[in-house]
Amino acid sequence: MNEGKLRKLLELFSDSDLEEIEVQHSFWHGTRIRLTRSRAPSPVAPAAPMPIAPAPTAPTAEPAPAEKTDDGLHEVLSPMVGTFYRAASPEADPFVSEGDRIESGQTVCIIEAMKIMNEIPADVQGEVVEILVGDGQPVEYNQTLFKIRPS
Numbered sequence: 001m002n003e004g005k006l007r008k009l010l011e012l013f014s015d016s017d018l019e020e021i022e023v024q025h026s027f028w029h030g031t032r033i034r035l036t037r038s039r040a041p042s043p044v045a046p047a048a049p050m051p052i053a054p055a056p057t058a059p060t061a062e063p064a065p066a067e068k069t070d071d072g073l074h075e076v077l078s079p080m081v082g083t084f085y086r087a088a089s090p091e092a093d094p095f096v097s098e099g100d101r102i103e104s105g106q107t108v109c110i111i112e113a114m115k116i117m118n119e120i121p122a123d124v125q126g127e128v129v130e131i132l133v134g135d136g137q138p139v140e141y142n143q144t145l146f147k148i149r150p151s
Helices: 003-015
Strands: 020-024 032-036 074-077 082-085 107-113 116-121 126-131 144-150
Touching: 003 020, 003 032, 020 116, 107 144
Parallel strands: none
Antiparallel strands: 020 032, 074 144, 082 107, 107 116, 126 144
16 A cells, blocks of 8 residues: 555544544555554644545444344444445355354455455344345445344
8 A cells, every 4th residue: 555545544534433444455465454543532743734636525423333123133234335245356255145144243245445445244143134235336325235133
């Protein structure tokens, strides 16, 4: 990851309400970055002003926690805008399929945003009842991706 992309990532993170972000590139690049917001923010002075092309505005609110709907199913929501992928590569098996039992924290999909592959974990354990997005399809912030029957 070059310095410009890193600065842009830092700016997007600082302008958002996200508590944590983790970036992992493929093993070819070997890049791994993890940013965690401290509970008591400390003032940070910018190194030097740099011109940056206008970036998409970050959501002003933290992603709403996945909710249970009237049907008793838990919804896994997209934490960002991007492209939805069911597997780590076109040749790989999907992370999950309908009917699979999953654990809390298990990766259920990848959302690509700004050339960064973001693994999306399940926030409950249970059975995948429905996958609402097709592979390679664009997703919106807070869009329902999966429905899970909690156990």
